[in-house]
Amino acid sequence: MSLETKIYELRQEKLKQIQALGLQAYPHRFDFTHTIPQILAEYTAKTTEELEANKVNVRVAGRLMSIRGQGKAGFAHLQQEGGRLQIYVKLDFVGEKGFALYKLLDLGDIIGVKGYLFRTRTNELSIHVEEIHFLAKDLLPLPEKWHGLQDVELRYRQRYVDLVMNEDVRKVFVARSKVVSAIRRFLDSRGFIEVETPMMQPLAGGAAARPFTTHHNTLDIDLYLRIAPELYLKRLTVGGLDRVYEINRNFRNEGISTQHNPEFTMLEFYQAYADYRVLMDLTEELLAQVARDVNGTTKTTFNGHEIDFGDWQRLSMREAIIKYWPEAAGGKPQMSDFAGAKAVGALVKRLHDAKIHNMPYDPDEPAGKTIAAMFEAVAEEHLIQPTILYDFPVAISPLSKNKPDEPDWVERFELFVGGLEIGNAFSELNDPEEQRRRFEQQLSEKERGDEEAHAMDEDYIRALSYGMPPAGGEGVGIDRLTMLLTGSRSIRDVILFPLLRPLQPGETQATEPEEATADPQNNK
RNA sequence: GAGCGCGUAGCUCAGUCGGUAGAGCAACGCACUUUUAAUGCGUGGGUCGCAGGUUCGAUUCCUGCCGCGCUCACCA
Numbered sequence: 001m002s003l004e005t006k007i008y009e010l011r012q013e014k015l016k017q018i019q020a021l022g023l024q025a026y027p028h029r030f031d032f033t034h035t036i037p038q039i040l041a042e043y044t045a046k047t048t049e050e051l052e053a054n055k056v057n058v059r060v061a062g063r064l065m066s067i068r069g070q071g072k073a074g075f076a077h078l079q080q081e082g083g084r085l086q087i088y089v090k091l092d093f094v095g096e097k098g099f100a101l102y103k104l105l106d107l108g109d110i111i112g113v114k115g116y117l118f119r120t121r122t123n124e125l126s127i128h129v130e131e132i133h134f135l136a137k138d139l140l141p142l143p144e145k146w147h148g149l150q151d152v153e154l155r156y157r158q159r160y161v162d163l164v165m166n167e168d169v170r171k172v173f174v175a176r177s178k179v180v181s182a183i184r185r186f187l188d189s190r191g192f193i194e195v196e197t198p199m200m201q202p203l204a205g206g207a208a209a210r211p212f213t214t215h216h217n218t219l220d221i222d223l224y225l226r227i228a229p230e231l232y233l234k235r236l237t238v239g240g241l242d243r244v245y246e247i248n249r250n251f252r253n254e255g256i257s258t259q260h261n262p263e264f265t266m267l268e269f270y271q272a273y274a275d276y277r278v279l280m281d282l283t284e285e286l287l288a289q290v291a292r293d294v295n296g297t298t299k300t301t302f303n304g305h306e307i308d309f310g311d312w313q314r315l316s317m318r319e320a321i322i323k324y325w326p327e328a329a330g331g332k333p334q335m336s337d338f339a340g341a342k343a344v345g346a347l348v349k350r351l352h353d354a355k356i357h358n359m360p361y362d363p364d365e366p367a368g369k370t371i372a373a374m375f376e377a378v379a380e381e382h383l384i385q386p387t388i389l390y391d392f393p394v395a396i397s398p399l400s401k402n403k404p405d406e407p408d409w410v411e412r413f414e415l416f417v418g419g420l421e422i423g424n425a426f427s428e429l430n431d432p433e434e435q436r437r438r439f440e441q442q443l444s445e446k447e448r449g450d451e452e453a454h455a456m457d458e459d460y461i462r463a464l465s466y467g468m469p470p471a472g473g474e475g476v477g478i479d480r481l482t483m484l485l486t487g488s489r490s491i492r493d494v495i496l497f498p499l500l501r502p503l504q505p506g507e508t509q510a511t512e513p514e515e516a517t518a519d520p521q522n523n524k
Numbered sequence: 525g526a527g528c529g530c531g532u533a534g535c536u537c538a539g540u541c542g543g544u545a546g547a548g549c550a551a552c553g554c555a556c557u558u559u560u561a562a563u564g565c566g567u568g569g570g571u572c573g574c575a576g577g578u579u580c581g582a583u584u585c586c587u588g589c590c591g592c593g594c595u596c597a598c599c600a
Contacts, residue, residue: 002570003551003569004534006534006551006569007534007551010552066560066561066562068559068560069556069559070556070558070559071555071556072556073556073558074557075558075560075562076559086559088558088559090557090558092557121559122558124558124559124560126558141550141551142534142550143549143550144535144536144548144549145549145550145561146548146549147535147537149535150535150536151531151535151592153593154535156592165535207600208599209599209600210598228600252599254598254599254600255597255598257594257595257596257597257598257599258593258594258595259599260598260599264600420600421600422600423600424600452598477600480600500591500592501590501591503591
């Protein structure tokens with residue numbers, strides 16, 4: 001019998017003894033007067049004398065995180081909502097039955113207490129307990145109290161234990177919630193409405209990525225989990241919803257890394273009658289405000305860098321390549337060096353001759369693709385401070401509007417912060433004829449073997465044919481933004497249940513007897 | 525998908541240049557009515573990730589597999 005099983009059975013036995021005291025094993029309710037954080041906030045500053053002068057009666061619930069027995073008395077710490085408060089349980093005050101219950105409690109049990117606040121000899125704010133209410137038993141042992149749960153795999157697989165043991169983890173997810181609510185507040189106040197568009201789509205459009213496939217039985221059709229909500233949100237601007245946003249999951253059937261989870265959360269928003277310049281201003285305001293709402297400051301530390309969301313630089317893609325052009329590759333390029341496949345090929349050759357960068361090159365690909373790859377090879381890693389990188393090649397931007405004076409370039413920008421790409425925005429292409437040509441271009445890319453090239457979406461072109469107002473649209477990766485604002489180096493640290501390979505049967509830590517398998521059809 | 529690393533008690537970690545393993549916390553028992561990583565005395569707990577190979581003998585060496593992490597590739 002494993003230790004874990006032994007403890008499980010011992011504690012079940014204690015649960016029976018608790019019932020023998022006439023108490024419910026799993027009571028339904030406990031009414032409290034304060035949360036523990038409320039008590040800490042309100043009474044931490046109060047002195048012993050103040051607490052004695054005005055007796056503060058409280059009812060508090062929480063999980064037992066430490067127990068120190070003293071024979072006929074004892075101290076313990078209750079944890080709730082990220083706060084810890086000491087309780088003092090004395091036989092004289094809680095009575096024989098109450099103390100018998102106290103002795104049957106284990107680390108991890110959930111209890112409620114009634115009592116009054118006081119300060120101990122060592123001046124720790126505590127509850128002098130008059131009643132103990134048993135609320136739920138922890139049948140499995142918690143991790144060690146001093147080091148907590150360190151094992152990364154266990155932390156992700158059993159996030160519930162991680163959250164109990166590691167206060168910082170709790171803080172990250174509270175911050176994540178604030179990120180989302182701050183975004184909603186900001187956009188709502190500017191007249192945006194939140195909408196929900198299909199997660200299951202007959203065509204997976206709006207981004208370049210491989211989708212997950214699923215099947216609807218009644219209609220007998222294959223569907224794709226969306227890789228982006230983009231094309232649906234833009235249909236809404238055709239319909240006259242001028243300012244819309246959606247915060248929800250996208251699914252991409254691609255690799256897992258510290259920056260990628262197959263399902264991730266994206267804010268996408270569209271503003272009619274605006275172009276990408278308007279969105280640049282809006283983005284700077286939005287992200288500075290979100291940072292303030294989450295952390296109280298626009299500054300954050302990520303990967304050893306101090307980053308200020310209140311201080312943005314704007315660089316065009318070509319400017320960025322020029323700015324960060326490596327010395328080993330000779331003198332900096334001129335703007336004219338990006339015009340045409342021949343000139344771009346010459347730049348690539350200079351990089352290759354310098355042997356310092358991983359710069360993929362296929363002369364058959366459009367020059368725009370090569371320039372984008374050059375940006376990634378030369379400049380991207382340097383974009384630590386918040387940067388709006390603007391003006392992208394049309395070849396990699398099938399949904400963006402051309403620059404009026406440079407048809408090979410589009411009005412598009414991406415957001416780079418801390419070396420992460422956290423957003424993508426553009427003046428939306430709303431010319432259905434041009435959109436059709438772009439899709440056709442994508443189709444030929446697909447035929448050349450690009451699995452992630454866009455599919456033709458006839459209904460989307462039909463929607464544009466009814467007239468879509470000029471609009472700017474943007475996507476912001478919520479997970480990565482949260483990483484930056486919480487200093488988390490892995491995306492798994494900002495996703496409560498990141499995708500992991502499931503354990504094989506028998507590898508689980510479960511010690512309970514097998515439960516009868518419920519009929520899945522009758523299981524809500 | 526590739527390279528590198530890790531997997532020892534419930535948890536955090538030692539260790540074995542090949543002779544089947546230890547500590548702290550947790551657990552169990554006793555004592556203790558202001559402790560706080562409570563304390564004191566005592567007790568129990570491990571197929572050393574899985575499967576093969578080499579060997580008289582493998583947790584240790586080798587191979588394969590599984591899981592996780594990091595880096596790279598793809599991407600947001």
